[in-house]
Amino acid sequence: MLSVLALTSVVLLGIASQTTAIVVYTSWERHALVGSDVRLSCSFFSWQWTSPDVTFSWHYRPDGARDSVAIFHYGGGAPYVDNKGPFRDRLEFVGNPSRRDGSILIKNVDFGDNGTFTCDAKNPPDIAGRPSSVRLLVFEKVPVQAGVITGAIIGVVLGLLILVVAIYYLMRFLVARRVFSLSMSKHGKKGKGKEGSQQKQAKTESSPGVHLLLTTCLAFHSLLFSSSLL
Amino acid sequence: MLAILLATLVLHLTDLIILFVSTCANAWRRHGDASYDLWYDCTQNNGGYHCRGTSDADWLQAVQALMVLATIFCLISFIIFLCQLFTLVKGGRFFFTAVFQVLASLFVMSGAIIYTVMSPGWKDDSENYGYAFVLAWLAFPLTLISGFIYIVLRKKE
Numbered sequence: 001m002l003s004v005l006a007l008t009s010v011v012l013l014g015i016a017s018q019t020t021a022i023v024v025y026t027s028w029e030r031h032a033l034v035g036s037d038v039r040l041s042c043s044f045f046s047w048q049w050t051s052p053d054v055t056f057s058w059h060y061r062p063d064g065a066r067d068s069v070a071i072f073h074y075g076g077g078a079p080y081v082d083n084k085g086p087f088r089d090r091l092e093f094v095g096n097p098s099r100r101d102g103s104i105l106i107k108n109v110d111f112g113d114n115g116t117f118t119c120d121a122k123n124p125p126d127i128a129g130r131p132s133s134v135r136l137l138v139f140e141k142v143p144v145q146a147g148v149i150t151g152a153i154i155g156v157v158l159g160l161l162i163l164v165v166a167i168y169y170l171m172r173f174l175v176a177r178r179v180f181s182l183s184m185s186k187h188g189k190k191g192k193g194k195e196g197s198q199q200k201q202a203k204t205e206s207s208p209g210v211h212l213l214l215t216t217c218l219a220f221h222s223l224l225f226s227s228s229l230l
Numbered sequence: 231m232l233a234i235l236l237a238t239l240v241l242h243l244t245d246l247i248i249l250f251v252s253t254c255a256n257a258w259r260r261h262g263d264a265s266y267d268l269w270y271d272c273t274q275n276n277g278g279y280h281c282r283g284t285s286d287a288d289w290l291q292a293v294q295a296l297m298v299l300a301t302i303f304c305l306i307s308f309i310i311f312l313c314q315l316f317t318l319v320k321g322g323r324f325f326f327t328a329v330f331q332v333l334a335s336l337f338v339m340s341g342a343i344i345y346t347v348m349s350p351g352w353k354d355d356s357e358n359y360g361y362a363f364v365l366a367w368l369a370f371p372l373t374l375i376s377g378f379i380y381i382v383l384r385k386k387e
Contacts, residue, residue, distance in 0.1 A: 153295035
Protein backbone atom coordinates (compact mmCIF):
# COMPACT_ATOMS: atom_id res chain seq x y z
CA MET A 1 0.00 0.00 0.00
CA LEU A 2 2.71 2.45 0.99
CA SER A 3 4.82 1.56 -2.03
CA VAL A 4 1.82 2.13 -4.31
CA LEU A 5 1.30 5.56 -2.75
CA ALA A 6 4.98 6.44 -3.14
CA LEU A 7 4.96 5.30 -6.75
CA THR A 8 1.83 7.36 -7.55
CA SER A 9 3.25 10.49 -5.97
CA VAL A 10 6.56 10.15 -7.83
CA VAL A 11 4.71 9.66 -11.13
CA LEU A 12 2.46 12.64 -10.43
CA LEU A 13 5.45 14.79 -9.51
CA GLY A 14 7.17 13.79 -12.70
CA ILE A 15 4.13 14.69 -14.76
CA ALA A 16 3.54 17.92 -12.90
CA SER A 17 7.10 19.13 -13.18
CA GLN A 18 6.83 18.88 -16.90
CA THR A 19 3.43 20.57 -17.23
CA THR A 20 3.59 23.42 -14.68
CA ALA A 21 5.64 26.45 -15.53
CA ILE A 22 7.51 28.67 -13.13
CA VAL A 23 5.20 31.08 -11.28
CA VAL A 24 6.53 34.47 -10.27
CA TYR A 25 4.99 36.35 -7.33
CA THR A 26 5.14 40.05 -6.60
CA SER A 27 2.83 42.42 -4.76
CA TRP A 28 -0.05 43.95 -6.70
CA GLU A 29 0.55 47.55 -5.71
CA ARG A 30 2.93 49.40 -3.44
CA HIS A 31 2.21 52.74 -1.86
CA ALA A 32 5.11 54.89 -0.71
CA LEU A 33 5.69 58.36 0.68
CA VAL A 34 7.98 60.77 -1.15
CA GLY A 35 11.53 60.37 0.08
CA SER A 36 11.03 56.97 1.69
CA ASP A 37 12.61 53.65 0.76
CA VAL A 38 10.43 50.99 -0.77
CA ARG A 39 11.20 47.29 -1.04
CA LEU A 40 9.79 45.48 -4.05
CA SER A 41 9.58 41.78 -3.32
CA CYS A 42 9.75 39.06 -5.96
CA SER A 43 9.60 35.36 -5.39
CA PHE A 44 8.84 32.34 -7.50
CA PHE A 45 7.47 28.83 -7.29
CA SER A 46 9.06 26.06 -9.30
CA TRP A 47 8.90 22.28 -9.15
CA GLN A 48 12.61 22.03 -9.79
CA TRP A 49 15.26 22.51 -7.12
CA THR A 50 16.72 26.01 -6.99
CA SER A 51 19.43 25.96 -9.59
CA PRO A 52 22.74 27.79 -9.14
CA ASP A 53 22.00 29.42 -12.51
CA VAL A 54 18.81 31.06 -11.24
CA THR A 55 18.27 34.55 -12.72
CA PHE A 56 16.13 37.52 -11.63
CA SER A 57 15.57 40.55 -13.82
CA TRP A 58 13.63 43.70 -13.09
CA HIS A 59 12.23 46.06 -15.73
CA TYR A 60 10.70 49.48 -15.18
CA ARG A 61 8.01 51.15 -17.26
CA PRO A 62 7.11 54.72 -16.24
CA ASP A 63 3.44 55.74 -16.13
CA GLY A 64 2.35 56.70 -19.61
CA ALA A 65 5.41 55.29 -21.38
CA ARG A 66 5.17 52.39 -23.78
CA ASP A 67 8.57 50.78 -23.38
CA SER A 68 10.26 49.39 -20.33
CA VAL A 69 13.90 49.64 -19.40
CA ALA A 70 15.93 47.00 -17.62
CA ILE A 71 17.10 48.16 -14.23
CA PHE A 72 18.38 45.06 -12.48
CA HIS A 73 19.72 41.65 -13.34
CA TYR A 74 20.94 38.82 -11.16
CA GLY A 75 22.74 36.04 -12.98
CA GLY A 76 25.70 33.79 -12.60
CA GLY A 77 25.61 34.26 -8.86
CA ALA A 78 26.15 38.06 -8.94
CA PRO A 79 23.73 41.02 -8.92
CA TYR A 80 24.06 43.80 -11.51
CA VAL A 81 22.29 47.06 -10.57
CA ASP A 82 21.37 49.92 -12.84
CA ASN A 83 24.21 52.42 -13.21
CA LYS A 84 23.00 54.51 -16.13
CA GLY A 85 19.24 54.67 -15.94
CA PRO A 86 16.76 56.46 -13.69
CA PHE A 87 17.71 54.43 -10.64
CA ARG A 88 21.48 54.76 -10.61
CA ASP A 89 22.87 54.82 -7.08
CA ARG A 90 19.35 54.29 -5.70
CA LEU A 91 18.89 50.61 -6.30
CA GLU A 92 20.06 47.88 -3.98
CA PHE A 93 19.66 44.14 -4.13
CA VAL A 94 18.26 42.80 -0.84
CA GLY A 95 17.13 39.38 -1.95
CA ASN A 96 18.43 35.89 -1.32
CA PRO A 97 18.43 33.85 -4.51
CA SER A 98 19.12 30.57 -2.79
CA ARG A 99 15.85 31.14 -0.93
CA ARG A 100 14.08 32.14 -4.15
CA ASP A 101 13.89 35.80 -3.11
CA GLY A 102 14.78 38.41 -5.70
CA SER A 103 13.71 41.60 -3.94
CA ILE A 104 15.17 45.00 -4.64
CA LEU A 105 15.23 48.16 -2.54
CA ILE A 106 14.64 51.58 -4.11
CA LYS A 107 15.87 54.42 -1.95
CA ASN A 108 14.48 57.95 -1.78
CA VAL A 109 11.51 57.53 -4.13
CA ASP A 110 10.14 60.52 -5.95
CA PHE A 111 7.06 61.29 -8.06
CA GLY A 112 9.02 60.40 -11.18
CA ASP A 113 9.25 56.80 -9.96
CA ASN A 114 5.56 56.17 -10.46
CA GLY A 115 5.22 53.23 -12.78
CA THR A 116 5.17 49.48 -13.22
CA PHE A 117 8.03 47.23 -12.14
CA THR A 118 8.15 43.80 -13.73
CA CYS A 119 10.05 40.91 -12.20
CA ASP A 120 11.04 37.93 -14.30
CA ALA A 121 12.61 34.91 -12.67
CA LYS A 122 14.09 31.89 -14.39
CA ASN A 123 15.11 28.68 -12.71
CA PRO A 124 16.85 26.47 -15.29
CA PRO A 125 15.55 24.11 -16.63
CA ASP A 126 12.22 25.66 -15.57
CA ILE A 127 12.20 28.76 -17.71
CA ALA A 128 8.73 28.92 -19.24
CA GLY A 129 6.68 31.33 -17.18
CA ARG A 130 5.05 34.71 -17.09
CA PRO A 131 6.67 37.69 -15.38
CA SER A 132 4.74 39.47 -12.65
CA SER A 133 4.28 43.23 -12.23
CA VAL A 134 3.96 45.51 -9.24
CA ARG A 135 2.72 49.09 -9.49
CA LEU A 136 4.45 51.76 -7.49
CA LEU A 137 2.38 54.73 -6.35
CA VAL A 138 4.18 57.61 -4.69
CA PHE A 139 2.17 59.94 -2.49
CA GLU A 140 2.89 63.06 -0.57
CA LYS A 141 0.52 61.87 2.11
CA VAL A 142 -0.46 58.21 2.29
CA PRO A 143 -4.23 57.97 1.84
CA VAL A 144 -6.35 55.81 4.07
CA GLN A 145 -6.44 52.25 2.82
CA ALA A 146 -9.62 51.05 1.20
CA GLY A 147 -12.06 49.73 3.71
CA VAL A 148 -10.45 51.06 6.90
CA ILE A 149 -12.98 53.82 7.43
CA THR A 150 -15.80 51.52 6.37
CA GLY A 151 -14.82 48.87 8.87
CA ALA A 152 -14.28 51.44 11.61
CA ILE A 153 -17.73 53.01 11.22
CA ILE A 154 -19.49 49.66 11.09
CA GLY A 155 -17.54 48.33 14.06
CA VAL A 156 -18.19 51.38 16.24
CA VAL A 157 -21.92 51.48 15.55
CA LEU A 158 -22.44 47.77 16.12
CA GLY A 159 -20.28 47.93 19.23
CA LEU A 160 -22.38 50.77 20.64
CA LEU A 161 -25.52 48.80 19.87
CA ILE A 162 -24.27 45.75 21.72
CA LEU A 163 -23.12 47.94 24.61
CA VAL A 164 -26.51 49.64 24.95
CA VAL A 165 -28.34 46.31 24.86
CA ALA A 166 -25.96 44.81 27.43
CA ILE A 167 -26.30 47.78 29.79
CA TYR A 168 -30.10 47.66 29.49
CA TYR A 169 -30.28 43.99 30.40
CA LEU A 170 -27.72 44.45 33.19
CA MET A 171 -29.77 47.27 34.74
CA ARG A 172 -32.90 45.16 34.58
CA PHE A 173 -31.14 42.21 36.16
CA LEU A 174 -29.57 44.28 38.95
CA VAL A 175 -32.77 46.07 39.85
CA ALA A 176 -34.73 42.82 39.88
CA ARG A 177 -32.14 41.21 42.12
CA ARG A 178 -32.11 44.20 44.47
CA VAL A 179 -35.90 44.21 44.76
CA PHE A 180 -35.89 40.48 45.34
CA SER A 181 -33.25 40.60 48.07
CA LEU A 182 -34.92 43.57 49.80
CA SER A 183 -38.33 41.94 49.75
CA MET A 184 -36.84 38.73 51.16
CA SER A 185 -35.05 40.57 53.97
CA LYS A 186 -38.20 42.54 54.78
CA HIS A 187 -40.20 39.33 55.11
CA GLY A 188 -37.41 37.84 57.20
CA LYS A 189 -37.44 40.81 59.60
CA LYS A 190 -41.22 40.61 60.02
CA GLY A 191 -40.99 36.90 60.88
CA LYS A 192 -38.27 37.32 63.53
CA GLY A 193 -39.58 40.60 65.01
CA LYS A 194 -40.80 39.00 68.25
CA GLU A 195 -37.35 37.84 69.38
CA GLY A 196 -35.30 40.47 71.29
CA SER A 197 -36.29 44.11 71.79
CA GLN A 198 -32.80 45.32 70.84
CA GLN A 199 -33.12 43.77 67.43
CA LYS A 200 -36.60 45.30 67.16
CA GLN A 201 -35.31 48.79 68.00
CA ALA A 202 -32.49 48.54 65.48
CA LYS A 203 -34.99 47.45 62.90
CA THR A 204 -37.47 50.25 63.57
CA GLU A 205 -34.68 52.83 63.24
CA SER A 206 -33.73 51.59 59.81
CA SER A 207 -37.15 50.49 58.58
CA PRO A 208 -38.30 53.88 57.10
CA GLY A 209 -35.09 54.04 55.07
CA VAL A 210 -35.59 50.48 53.89
CA HIS A 211 -39.20 51.33 53.00
CA LEU A 212 -38.12 54.32 50.89
CA LEU A 213 -35.44 52.30 49.13
CA LEU A 214 -37.86 49.50 48.43
CA THR A 215 -40.53 51.79 46.97
CA THR A 216 -38.05 53.64 44.74
CA CYS A 217 -36.60 50.37 43.50
CA LEU A 218 -40.04 49.00 42.78
CA ALA A 219 -41.00 52.19 40.93
CA PHE A 220 -37.80 52.05 38.84
CA HIS A 221 -38.35 48.41 38.02
CA SER A 222 -41.95 48.97 36.97
CA LEU A 223 -40.84 51.93 34.83
CA LEU A 224 -38.28 49.79 33.02
CA PHE A 225 -40.76 46.99 32.57
CA SER A 226 -43.46 49.27 31.12
CA SER A 227 -40.95 50.96 28.79
CA SER A 228 -39.93 47.56 27.45
CA LEU A 229 -43.57 46.78 26.75
CA LEU A 230 -44.01 50.06 24.87
CA MET B 231 -55.89 42.95 11.45
CA LEU B 232 -54.39 40.18 9.41
CA ALA B 233 -54.47 42.31 6.26
CA ILE B 234 -52.62 45.15 8.01
CA LEU B 235 -50.07 42.72 9.38
CA LEU B 236 -49.47 41.17 5.98
CA ALA B 237 -49.17 44.57 4.34
CA THR B 238 -46.65 45.68 6.97
CA LEU B 239 -44.67 42.49 6.49
CA VAL B 240 -44.63 42.92 2.72
CA LEU B 241 -43.50 46.54 3.08
CA HIS B 242 -40.69 45.51 5.40
CA LEU B 243 -39.54 42.75 3.06
CA THR B 244 -39.62 45.18 0.14
CA ASP B 245 -37.45 47.57 2.14
CA LEU B 246 -35.00 44.80 2.92
CA ILE B 247 -34.73 43.72 -0.70
CA ILE B 248 -34.30 47.29 -1.93
CA LEU B 249 -31.57 47.93 0.62
CA PHE B 250 -29.75 44.73 -0.28
CA VAL B 251 -29.85 45.46 -4.00
CA SER B 252 -28.78 49.06 -3.54
CA THR B 253 -25.86 48.10 -1.31
CA CYS B 254 -24.57 45.17 -3.33
CA ALA B 255 -25.22 46.25 -6.92
CA ASN B 256 -22.37 48.20 -8.41
CA ALA B 257 -24.43 50.78 -10.28
CA TRP B 258 -24.56 54.09 -8.45
CA ARG B 259 -23.26 56.00 -11.45
CA ARG B 260 -23.30 55.09 -15.11
CA HIS B 261 -21.20 56.39 -17.95
CA GLY B 262 -22.25 54.68 -21.15
CA ASP B 263 -21.12 51.09 -20.70
CA ALA B 264 -19.20 51.69 -17.50
CA SER B 265 -20.72 51.48 -14.02
CA TYR B 266 -19.10 53.04 -10.98
CA ASP B 267 -19.47 52.81 -7.22
CA LEU B 268 -20.12 51.63 -4.62
CA TRP B 269 -17.45 48.94 -4.63
CA TYR B 270 -15.84 48.74 -8.08
CA ASP B 271 -15.27 50.83 -11.17
CA CYS B 272 -16.24 48.49 -13.97
CA THR B 273 -16.01 49.08 -17.71
CA GLN B 274 -17.45 46.70 -20.24
CA ASN B 275 -15.60 46.19 -23.49
CA ASN B 276 -15.59 43.37 -26.05
CA GLY B 277 -18.17 41.47 -24.06
CA GLY B 278 -16.12 41.25 -20.87
CA TYR B 279 -16.03 43.25 -17.64
CA HIS B 280 -12.84 44.91 -16.48
CA CYS B 281 -13.14 46.01 -12.88
CA ARG B 282 -10.90 47.98 -10.58
CA GLY B 283 -11.47 48.79 -6.93
CA THR B 284 -12.92 52.25 -6.30
CA SER B 285 -10.74 55.09 -5.09
CA ASP B 286 -9.97 55.22 -1.40
CA ALA B 287 -11.94 58.42 -0.92
CA ASP B 288 -13.07 58.97 2.67
CA TRP B 289 -16.62 59.91 1.76
CA LEU B 290 -17.07 56.81 -0.42
CA GLN B 291 -16.00 54.55 2.43
CA ALA B 292 -18.43 56.37 4.72
CA VAL B 293 -21.24 55.77 2.21
CA GLN B 294 -20.30 52.10 2.02
CA ALA B 295 -20.39 51.80 5.81
CA LEU B 296 -23.74 53.62 6.12
CA MET B 297 -25.40 51.47 3.47
CA VAL B 298 -24.14 48.27 5.06
CA LEU B 299 -25.31 49.46 8.49
CA ALA B 300 -28.74 50.39 7.13
CA THR B 301 -29.13 46.91 5.65
CA ILE B 302 -28.00 45.27 8.89
CA PHE B 303 -30.40 47.34 10.99
CA CYS B 304 -33.30 46.62 8.65
CA LEU B 305 -32.54 42.91 8.94
CA ILE B 306 -32.31 43.14 12.75
CA SER B 307 -35.64 45.00 12.90
CA PHE B 308 -37.25 42.29 10.77
CA ILE B 309 -36.03 39.57 13.13
CA ILE B 310 -37.18 41.58 16.17
CA PHE B 311 -40.57 42.10 14.51
CA LEU B 312 -41.01 38.35 14.10
CA CYS B 313 -39.95 37.83 17.73
CA GLN B 314 -42.23 40.53 19.09
CA LEU B 315 -45.13 39.21 17.05
CA PHE B 316 -45.19 36.13 19.27
CA THR B 317 -43.95 37.47 22.61
CA LEU B 318 -45.66 40.85 22.91
CA VAL B 319 -48.58 41.27 25.34
CA LYS B 320 -51.99 42.27 24.04
CA GLY B 321 -52.20 45.97 23.24
CA GLY B 322 -48.44 46.37 23.17
CA ARG B 323 -46.59 48.41 20.55
CA PHE B 324 -43.70 47.23 18.41
CA PHE B 325 -41.31 49.74 19.88
CA PHE B 326 -38.00 47.94 19.36
CA THR B 327 -38.86 47.14 15.75
CA ALA B 328 -39.70 50.77 15.11
CA VAL B 329 -36.44 51.98 16.68
CA PHE B 330 -34.27 49.80 14.46
CA GLN B 331 -36.29 50.58 11.34
CA VAL B 332 -36.08 54.34 11.91
CA LEU B 333 -32.34 54.05 12.55
CA ALA B 334 -31.98 52.12 9.27
CA SER B 335 -33.88 54.87 7.47
CA LEU B 336 -31.61 57.53 8.98
CA PHE B 337 -28.50 55.63 7.94
CA VAL B 338 -29.65 55.20 4.35
CA MET B 339 -30.63 58.88 4.25
CA SER B 340 -27.16 59.91 5.44
CA GLY B 341 -25.50 57.61 2.92
CA ALA B 342 -27.57 58.86 0.00
CA ILE B 343 -27.04 62.51 1.00
CA ILE B 344 -23.28 62.11 1.36
CA TYR B 345 -23.07 60.38 -2.02
CA THR B 346 -25.20 63.02 -3.74
CA VAL B 347 -23.18 65.89 -2.32
CA MET B 348 -19.69 64.47 -2.71
CA SER B 349 -19.84 62.57 -5.99
CA PRO B 350 -17.76 64.30 -8.66
CA GLY B 351 -19.50 66.39 -11.30
CA TRP B 352 -20.51 65.09 -14.68
CA LYS B 353 -17.78 64.92 -17.26
CA ASP B 354 -20.23 64.84 -20.15
CA ASP B 355 -23.88 64.28 -20.89
CA SER B 356 -23.75 60.51 -21.15
CA GLU B 357 -22.97 60.20 -17.45
CA ASN B 358 -25.86 59.90 -15.03
CA TYR B 359 -26.98 58.20 -11.84
CA GLY B 360 -27.57 54.46 -11.88
CA TYR B 361 -30.42 52.39 -10.53
CA ALA B 362 -28.74 51.55 -7.23
CA PHE B 363 -28.60 55.27 -6.39
CA VAL B 364 -32.31 55.64 -7.16
CA LEU B 365 -33.08 52.60 -5.02
CA ALA B 366 -31.13 54.06 -2.11
CA TRP B 367 -33.16 57.27 -2.22
CA LEU B 368 -36.34 55.20 -2.56
CA ALA B 369 -35.42 53.08 0.46
CA PHE B 370 -35.24 56.12 2.74
CA PRO B 371 -38.95 57.15 2.75
CA LEU B 372 -40.11 53.55 2.61
CA THR B 373 -38.17 52.58 5.72
CA LEU B 374 -39.26 55.74 7.50
CA ILE B 375 -42.93 55.03 6.76
CA SER B 376 -42.45 51.43 7.85
CA GLY B 377 -40.87 52.60 11.11
CA PHE B 378 -43.76 54.95 11.85
CA ILE B 379 -46.25 52.19 11.11
CA TYR B 380 -44.56 50.08 13.75
CA ILE B 381 -44.79 52.89 16.28
CA VAL B 382 -48.52 53.16 15.69
CA LEU B 383 -49.31 49.47 15.27
CA ARG B 384 -50.76 47.70 18.27
CA LYS B 385 -50.91 43.99 18.84
CA LYS B 386 -54.52 42.77 19.08
CA GLU B 387 -56.15 39.42 19.91
